Amino acid sequence: MYVLQLCHDYKAPFLSVARQYASFFQNTPYKVVTVFIKGKEDSSVVSACNSHEVIFLDYESKEIRGLKKGPISDIKKLYEKYKFRFAIAHRYKALYIVTHLKGLFCIGIHHIRDDYRRLTRRIYVYRHRKQIALLGVSKAVRDNIRHYLPFMDKKSISYLYNSLDFGRVREEQLNQNEARSELGIGEKGFIFGTVGRLHADKDQATMIRGFNMIKDDLPEASLVIIGAGPLEEALKKQVHDLGLENRVKFLGRIPNAYRYLKALDCFLLSSVREGLPVALLEAYAAELPSIVSRCDGNEEANEGVGEIFDIGDELGLSNAMKKYFVLNQKQREQIIFKINEKITTNFTSASVKTAFWAQPFMETYK
Numbered sequence: 001m002y003v004l005q006l007c008h009d010y011k012a013p014f015l016s017v018a019r020q021y022a023s024f025f026q027n028t029p030y031k032v033v034t035v036f037i038k039g040k041e042d043s044s045v046v047s048a049c050n051s052h053e054v055i056f057l058d059y060e061s062k063e064i065r066g067l068k069k070g071p072i073s074d075i076k077k078l079y080e081k082y083k084f085r086f087a088i089a090h091r092y093k094a095l096y097i098v099t100h101l102k103g104l105f106c107i108g109i110h111h112i113r114d115d116y117r118r119l120t121r122r123i124y125v126y127r128h129r130k131q132i133a134l135l136g137v138s139k140a141v142r143d144n145i146r147h148y149l150p151f152m153d154k155k156s157i158s159y160l161y162n163s164l165d166f167g168r169v170r171e172e173q174l175n176q177n178e179a180r181s182e183l184g185i186g187e188k189g190f191i192f193g194t195v196g197r198l199h200a201d202k203d204q205a206t207m208i209r210g211f212n213m214i215k216d217d218l219p220e221a222s223l224v225i226i227g228a229g230p231l232e233e234a235l236k237k238q239v240h241d242l243g244l245e246n247r248v249k250f251l252g253r254i255p256n257a258y259r260y261l262k263a264l265d266c267f268l269l270s271s272v273r274e275g276l277p278v279a280l281l282e283a284y285a286a287e288l289p290s291i292v293s294r295c296d297g298n299e300e301a302n303e304g305v306g307e308i309f310d311i312g313d314e315l316g317l318s319n320a321m322k323k324y325f326v327l328n329q330k331q332r333e334q335i336i337f338k339i340n341e342k343i344t345t346n347f348t349s350a351s352v353k354t355a356f357w358a359q360p361f362m363e364t365y366k
Contacts, residue, residue: 013278198229210317
């Protein structure tokens with residue numbers, strides 16, 4: 001029996017997510033066929049997917065706007081070959097494509113809120129509601145979906161946290177000195193850092209303003225930003241205007257950035273919206289104290305573990321940064337204990353796999 005997993009692309013964090021969902025079917029009668037709508041064939045992606053087969057459709061963004069006839073035709077041909085038992089579709093476009101396979105049950109995975117703000121999407125789901133179940137990657141995303149789709153049975157709209165193979169990730173993470181050496185950021189000083197696309201949703205501008213507020217109080221501290229995106233030049237200009245070029249370092253996009261997270265002393269996320277950030281779970285794998293904005297999955301994942309500040313509140317962020325700068329060894333150990341406790345309860349591959357198969361709509365497929 002085959003399961004279709006349809007993904008928009010394999011850019012971070014979606015390769016990790018594709019691997020996660022494929023792992024749910026290990027030691028079951030099912031074989032997973034993972035299909036990426038965008039992205040060229042890549043052997044490293046194939047090896048990372050944990051799938052029976054990986055297929056690259058290699059569409060450009062402009063080719064998957066509108067009615068998406070090309071990808072729909074491709075998926076129909078794959079269905080004729082594999083006779084999928086059911087499908088998993090990451091993001092709305094993938095869900096839209098899969099639901100053109102008449103009668104095939106589809107689990108839509110939503111990684112961020114407001115996917116159903118558009119009326120046309122709500123109407124489409126209403127028409128196909130009998131063949132759809134939806135999972136948000138956090139309770140906040142689930143509740144947002146339920147708000148927009150009140151006509152669906154609540155049991156068909158649930159949540160499933162993102163997970164990591166923490167054992168594998170930790171084996172691949174470099175120690176602090178090795179990571180700092182590889183990144184070329186020096187072995188001394190206290191380093192705050194973040195990983196993420198340089199995009200308005202991530203709001204690194206607030207992070208930079210917060211760091212600027214503590215630069216004089218914490219002269220040994222620096223800020224490292226890993227990632228690339230449309231706001232790169234604007235953020236670099238902000239750093240220049242604040243005179244922070246020697247204190248804030250942009251390292252660009254780094255493949256497998258999780259390997260270097262132990263270079264940091266504290267992990268930051270200042271997002272305006274998040275589903276359940278894989279980057280934060282990777283920071284947990286590195287046992288980093290974390291400071292995150294009060295939004296959706298950020299707050300859910302970090303509650304009871306780290307510091308949380310209001311969206312856009314650079315003063316709240318700067319106060320949390322000062323607090324974490326002066327942590328003693330005992331306090332850090334207490335935070336690490338809480339991190340590992342939360343990982344075990346919520347975010348391991350085993351715990352999330354169990355939660356997946358416990359979903360009411362999966363009863364038919366056990």
